[in-house]
Amino acid sequence: MSEHRYDPRAIEPKWQEIWERERIWEVSNDEVEGAPKSYVLEMLPYPSGEPHMGHLKNYSVGDAVAHFHRRNGRRVLHPMGYDAFGLPAENHAIRTGEHPRDSTAKSIAQFQTQLRRWGLSIDWSREFGTHEPRYYRWTQWLFLKLFERGLAYRKEAAVNWCPVDATVLANEQVIDGRCERCGNLVEARQLEQWFFRITDYADRLLDDLEDIRWPSHVKTMQRNWIGRSEGAEVTFADPETGSEYPVFTTRPDTLFGATFFVMAPEHPDVLRLTAGTEHEQAVRDYVNKALTESSDERSDTDRTKTGVPLGRSVINPVNGERIPMWVADYVLMEYGTGAIMAVPGHDERDFDFATTFGLPIRRVIDCEGELPCSEDGRIVNSHPDFDGLHNRDALEKIVDWLDEQGKGHRSINYRLRDWLLSRQRYWGCPIPIVYCDACGMVPVPEEDLPVLLPDVEDYAPKGRSPLAAAEDWVNTTCPSCGAAARRETDTMDTFVDSSWYFLRYTDAANDEAPWDPEVTNRWAPVDQYIGGVEHAILHLMYARFFVKAFADMGLLDTQEPFNALFTQGMITRDGAKMSKSKGNMISPVPYVERYGADTARCYILFIGPPEHGADWTDKGVEGVHRFLGRLWRLGADVAASTGKQEPLGPLDSPEGDDLELMRKAHWAIDKVTEDMAGRFAFNTAIAAVMELVNDAYRYRGTVHPQTLHFATATAASLIFPFAPHTGADVYDMLTGDRVWEEPWPAADLAMLERDTVEVVLQVNGKLRARIQVPADASREALEAMARDQERIQAHIDGHEVVKVIVVPAKLVNFVVR
RNA sequence: GCCCGGGUGGCGGAACUGGCUAGACGCGAUCGGCUUAAACCCGAUUGUCCCUCGUGGCGUGUGGGUUCGAGUCCCACCCCGGGCACCA
Numbered sequence: 049m050s051e052h053r054y055d056p057r058a059i060e061p062k063w064q065e066i067w068e069r070e071r072i073w074e075v076s077n078d079e080v081e082g083a084p085k086s087y088v089l090e091m092l093p094y095p096s097g098e099p100h101m102g103h104l105k106n107y108s109v110g111d112a113v114a115h116f117h118r119r120n121g122r123r124v125l126h127p128m129g130y131d132a133f134g135l136p137a138e139n140h141a142i143r144t145g146e147h148p149r150d151s152t153a154k155s156i157a158q159f160q161t162q163l164r165r166w167g168l169s170i171d172w173s174r175e176f177g178t179h180e181p182r183y184y185r186w187t188q189w190l191f192l193k194l195f196e197r198g199l200a201y202r203k204e205a206a207v208n209w210c211p212v213d214a215t216v217l218a219n220e221q222v223i224d225g226r227c228e229r230c231g232n233l234v235e236a237r238q239l240e241q242w243f244f245r246i247t248d249y250a251d252r253l254l255d256d257l258e259d260i261r262w263p264s265h266v267k268t269m270q271r272n273w274i275g276r277s278e279g280a281e282v283t284f285a286d287p288e289t290g291s292e293y294p295v296f297t298t299r300p301d302t303l304f305g306a307t308f309f310v311m312a313p314e315h316p317d318v319l320r321l322t323a324g325t326e327h328e329q330a331v332r333d334y335v336n337k338a339l340t341e342s343s344d345e346r347s348d349t350d351r352t353k354t355g356v357p358l359g360r361s362v363i364n365p366v367n368g369e370r371i372p373m374w375v376a377d378y379v380l381m382e383y384g385t386g387a388i389m390a391v392p393g394h395d396e397r398d399f400d401f402a403t404t405f406g407l408p409i410r411r412v413i414d415c416e417g418e419l420p421c422s423e424d425g426r427i428v429n430s431h432p433d434f435d436g437l438h439n440r441d442a443l444e445k446i447v448d449w450l451d452e453q454g455k456g457h458r459s460i461n462y463r464l465r466d467w468l469l470s471r472q473r474y475w476g477c478p479i480p481i482v483y484c485d486a487c488g489m490v491p492v493p494e495e496d497l498p499v500l501l502p503d504v505e506d507y508a509p510k511g512r513s514p515l516a517a518a519e520d521w522v523n524t525t526c527p528s529c530g531a532a533a534r535r536e537t538d539t540m541d542t543f544v545d546s547s548w549y550f551l552r553y554t555d556a557a558n559d560e561a562p563w564d565p566e567v568t569n570r571w572a573p574v575d576q577y578i579g580g581v582e583h584a585i586l587h588l589m590y591a592r593f594f595v596k597a598f599a600d601m602g603l604l605d606t607q608e609p610f611n612a613l614f615t616q617g618m619i620t621r622d623g624a625k626m627s628k629s630k631g632n633m634i635s636p637v638p639y640v641e642r643y644g645a646d647t648a649r650c651y652i653l654f655i656g657p658p659e660h661g662a663d664w665t666d667k668g669v670e671g672v673h674r675f676l677g678r679l680w681r682l683g684a685d686v687a688a689s690t691g692k693q694e695p696l697g698p699l700d701s702p703e704g705d706d707l708e709l710m711r712k713a714h715w716a717i718d719k720v721t722e723d724m725a726g727r728f729a730f731n732t733a734i735a736a737v738m739e740l741v742n743d744a745y746r747y748r749g750t751v752h753p754q755t756l757h758f759a760t761a762t763a764a765s766l767i768f769p770f771a772p773h774t775g776a777d778v779y780d781m782l783t784g785d786r787v788w789e790e791p792w793p794a795a796d797l798a799m800l801e802r803d804t805v806e807v808v809l810q811v812n813g814k815l816r817a818r819i820q821v822p823a824d825a826s827r828e829a830l831e832a833m834a835r836d837q838e839r840i841q842a843h844i845d846g847h848e849v850v851k852v853i854v855v856p857a858k859l860v861n862f863v864v865r
Numbered sequence: 866g867c868c869c870g871g872g873u874g875g876c877g878g879a880a881c882u883g884g885c886u887a888g889a890c891g892c893g894a895u896c897g898g899c900u901u902a903a904a905c906c907c908g909a910u911u912g913u914c915c916c917u918c919g920u921g922g923c924g925u926g927u928g929g930g931u932u933c934g935a936g937u938c939c940c941a942c943c944c945c946g947g948g949c950a951c952c953a
Contacts, residue, residue: 053905224950265869265948272868272949279953297953310953349866349951383952390953396866397951463952581947654891656878660871661946668877671891674906681906722881732879735890742890745907808886813934815886817920839920853933859884863933 052684054677056644060773064167072788073169075125077555077567086122087571088114089550089610091579091587092129095155095177096136099162100626101619101652101664102580104636108649108770109616109658109728110578111168115769116724118169119792125571127553128163128170130156132179134542135213135229138475142508148475152179162637166645167772169788174556178477178545183552185498186562187545188480190598192491195481199245199597200469202489206314206381207468209237214509215472216241218541219465220273220586225347236339242470242479242538246593250274250462252607253592261612263659266584273585275463280447282456284309284362284371284389291317293362296384296461299394299422300450301443303366304430305412306389307402309373310355313338314381318358321373327359331375338377346377353378353401364389365455366446367431376401384461393419413439467590469541474507474514476539484526484533493527499535513537546587547594550574550609562603569605577610584615614728617661619652634664646771647673653730653770672734676774679741679763682748683778686760690753692784705750709743713762714799716740720766721795730770737766757782765793808859809834811843827854834860 067073090110093103114126130152137148137155144151156177163170176183194200208217210227216239221228246253254274257267279298285291293309311318313335322331334356338346355376364371371389378397379388392402392409399420402409415425427434427442433449434442450456470479478499480492492499502521507514515537516522526533548562554571555563573595588610595609619634620626626633639648651672655662702710716736723733744759761782768775768787779787802823807830809817817839821830831852834840840862847864854860 268869269948275952277952295953299953347951353951378951378953380952388953395953397953400951461952584948651891654877660878663877665877665892667892675891677906726881731877732890735879738890806885808884810884810934813884813932815920818886851933853884855884857885859886859934861884861933 052681052688054680054774056646056676056773059680059777060165060167060644060646063773063776064164067167067169068164071173073126074171074173075123077570079570080123083121083123085125085571086114086117086576087125087550087554087574088117088576089125089127089553089574089578091577091583092131092546092549093159094134094136095130095132095152095159096140097155098158098635098637101634101636102626103159103162104166104648105616105619105652105658106578106580107163107166107168108652109614109730110576111166111649111772112653112724112730112769113576113578113728114169115772115788116792119769119788119790121791125554126170127174127556128168128172129175129549129553130159130177130179131542131546131549132156132177133184133476133539133545135215135473135475138473138507139213139229141475148507149179152177162640165640166636166649169772174553176552176556178542178549179475181498181500182559183549184477184501184545186552187477187540187548188492188497188499189494189562190548190594191540191544192480192494193601193603194244194597195491197597197601199248200242201245202240202242204238204240205243206236207239207241208234209239210234213473214511216468216470218468218543218586220467220589241468243466243468244593246467246590247462247464249593249596250276250464252596253464253589256592256596256608260608260610262610263581263613263615266581266588266613266615269584270589273464273589275461277461277463279459279461280450280456281385281459282389282450283365284387285365286360286362286373288360289321291321293317293387294385294456295387295389296459297389299391299443300446300456301427301439302391302394302412303364303389303446304427304434305391305393305410306364306369306371307392307408307410308371308390308398309362310376310379310388310390310398310401311358311373312379312381312386313375313377315375315386318375321358321360325359327357330356331358334375341377353397353404355401355405365450365453372407374401374405382465383463394422396420396422467541467593469544470538471541472511472513473509473539474501474504476542477501477545478515479536479538479540481536482524482526482533483536484529484531486531487526487528487533490526490528490533496527501539513539515539543586543590547590548598550577550591551595551598551604565603565605572604573606573608574610576612576614578614578616580618581615588613614659616658620661620663639669643669643673644676644773646676646774650676650734650767650770654734656731658728658730675738675741676767676771678745679737679760679767680774680778682741682744682760683764683781686753686756687781690757690782692782693757702752702755705747706752706755709747709751709755709759711799711802712740712743713759714795716766717762717793718795718800721792724769734767734770737763740766762793765790805857807834807857809837809840810859810861811840812863813861816840816843821857823857825856827856830854830856830860834862 088110090106114124118124132152137152140151141148191200208222210217212230212232222234225234227234254276277298280300281294281296283292283294322328355374358373360373361370390398392398393411394413411419412430413425414428415421415423424439427437427439447458478501480499482490484490502518504514504518522535524533524535551563551568554568558564591609596607598604599607621634636648651669654672719736720733723729740763748756764775764778765787776787804820805823806818807821808815817837831854844862844864849862849864851863
């Protein structure tokens with residue numbers, strides 16, 4: 049019908065140029081009276097290669113939220129940056145010979161081009177990469193603050209070592225015993241490394257989850273990762289050697305059922321206890337075997353339990369029983385005390401072990417069913433003081449008794465370990481520490497920061513940091529005494545960089561400090577954070593820890609970095625995860641070129657609920673493109689007939705089709721607003737605008753021009769957060785105004801209510817008729833009208849009406865016999 | 866094994882608190898219009914069954930239950946996705 053053609057290739061650059069030239073999305077740090085702030089943030093991209101569909105989804109969601117908040121009168125901070133240090137860039141460099149500095153710069157340039165091409169409403173004035181000295185200078189500064197407070201420290205420990213990437217890894221980066229990055233089996237190595245004392249914050253990290261609006265499964269994952277267990281530490285003694293062995297148990301109520309005692313192969317006393325005895329050789333062999341096993345093999349719960357006796361025993365403090373000591377690999381050195389009391393009657397693992405080695409099994413709780421059984425019940429076979437008590441009550445009493453006797457006390461254990469942050473890799477933030485023979489470990493003075501990452505030609509991993517080869521850089525003088533000294537050559541885990549970037553955005557140009565608390569407290573915390581669920585533990589836990597630590601130092605007021613979190617699902621192709629190795633990556637580029645950014649953005653939001661994964665189909669993209677084209681052409685046609693005008697005061701008292709279309713427009717306003725504000729239901733929000741446009745086409749021949757004008761301008765206004773160029777263009781054609789300066793439309797509630805409504809008439813719950821009735825018809829009136837209906841009479845005549853259910857404005861149901 | 870999600874047309878998905886007719890919106894398909902023709906565009910139909918075409922029967926993974934009324938609540942089971950997994 050229209051000769052007008054929807055041409056995103058003309059429309060999109062036009063609006064992007066205006067936004068960029070007038071710096072529309074930049075926001076100042078000044079406080080504005082009466083304008084509440086909103087900090088909307090998507091997780092920053094890792095610049096390796098080109099942006100992919102996951103980025104398009106992430107930023108389409110975030111941009112829609114940012115636009116919605118802006119038009120609802122908030123001052124929105126919506127920045128962007130790059131998480132530029134890290135292994136993938138370095139591994140890429142090793143493969144291709146291209147320096148990480150260069151490949152990263154190239155990738156960042158691609159992101160910059162693409163993100164602008166997508167028309168995102170970003171405040172580019174705050175942009176940075178975490179690999180830039182002006183940023184990592186402050187990463188180092190923050191490290192030193194943590195070091196000052198004892199929250200960063202060095203210690204020797206058994207750590208995870210990836211032989212392929214030739215570096216240590218944090219616990220969080222080991223998945224099923226394998227390196228998160230390269231997938232190879234991880235080895236245990238005894239090394240001195242840098243740690244952050246995140247375990248000091250375990251309780252606060254756990255408790256404060258209550259106060260933030262995060263998806264419950266993410267909270268659950270964090271709770272599990274912290275793994276707080278309440279119980280008791282109980283001391284088992286060996287009077288012969290005079291040694292005492294504390295164990296941690298969550299079930300001190302089962303102490304009387306302990307029939308043996310097990311130590312981890314790594315326990316330092318295992319070899320000592322057997323030295324010179326007949327058991328020495330067997331124990332030595334067993335320990336050696338256990339230590340060389342991969343953590344993968346060792347953590348296989350299905351395999352038969354193994355272990356060997358130590359030939360020694362300890363005394364159970366509650367009943368004086370001597371129980372034999374064993375060493376077995378199902379006991380872990382890292383958790384608790386590295387030794388356990390074994391209660392085979394009430395613990396599945398101990399039961400398996402006891403069954404394998406013919407050790408006694410004793411029931412001490414009268415729980416239902418066969419042993420082993422971990423249910424609650426009454427205490428039996430234990431001690432006259434406790435027998436008959438419910439085990440939970442007995443637990444408290446037993447711990448009190450142990451405490452009085454000095455044989456134990458209440459205790460809490462966590463699964464969470466300190467965060468191992470040092471990496472023996474090149475492409476990372478240098479750790480600002482100097483080693484001096486006289487002064488020991490000396491922090492680099494603040495005024496000497498940043499410690500620049502030196503240019504190194506050979507950055508291949510060799511088991512020690514490639515920085516160690518940069519002799520000129522390594523050799524320095526001690527900041528404290530001036531003598532010759534050496535720099536720390538390890539670099540920081542990339543997660544350190546990304547644990548505070550959201551704070552830097554608030555005051556990105558500051559070269560006196562990482563941020564000015566005055567300024568940052570105006571923006572922080574992030575009001576809405578958006579990103580992939582794959583960061584549920586690592587990044588989100590580390591960032592929370594940093595914020596709490598900085599708050600303790602007085603650098604921040606907030607205790608939590610991200611007030612609300614939204615996790616988006618993955619985009620797949622033919623049901624399969626996209627990956628470079630599978631060769632099924634879809635780049636957004638051809639879609640953006642062919643259909644425009646608005647189509648690509650709308651489609652990725654329309655495809656389904658954004659928290660779910662979704663499969664990309666080319667046909668679906670075309671459908672959304674058709675819709676945007678329909679809207680645009682409608683706008684062009686209406687503008688051609690009405691000219692530019694203010695959104696009308698439409699007809700004073702619209703009737704017929706005018707009224708229907710007006711109602712639809714207000715319905716759509718209400719629906720989109722609900723879907724945006726309450727939840728992230730972008731798919732149904734877009735569907736509502738589609739319905740409005742469909743109705744506009746349906747009624748275009750029969751309504752007044754001003755009604756059509758109103759409906760079309762409303763559709764443009766509502767689609768703007770998802771398709772900003774099209775929304776702005778259509779709105780401009782119709783009104784000459786800038787849609788982003790318009791307040792978010794408000795639905796006229798009177799338009800949502802109807803004078804008459806359709807009421808469903810049922811007999812025995814089956815639909816038998818429908819009638820139009822006044823919306824405010826009373827129950828009695830409704831029932832009377834229903835009884836008058838022929839079809840209802842046909843179904844109730846000759847039956848006894850037992851009950852009539854009337855739901856005003858909804859239905860009438862006759863229950864008959 | 867444990868803990869979360871989730872099973873709705875040919876497909877992606879709607880249906881907020883049990884009732885405003887399950888299947889919005891989009892894709893695909895079929896038909897019609899426009900066109901010399903095609904694409905684009907516009908319009909109609911599209912859960913299923915029936916020689917009964919009816920404001921007909923049946924229909925939200927399976928089997929039970931609660932209720933006047935269940936996709937929605939309860940119980941049991943099957944399947945799919947995710948997380949955790951010798952953490953004492």
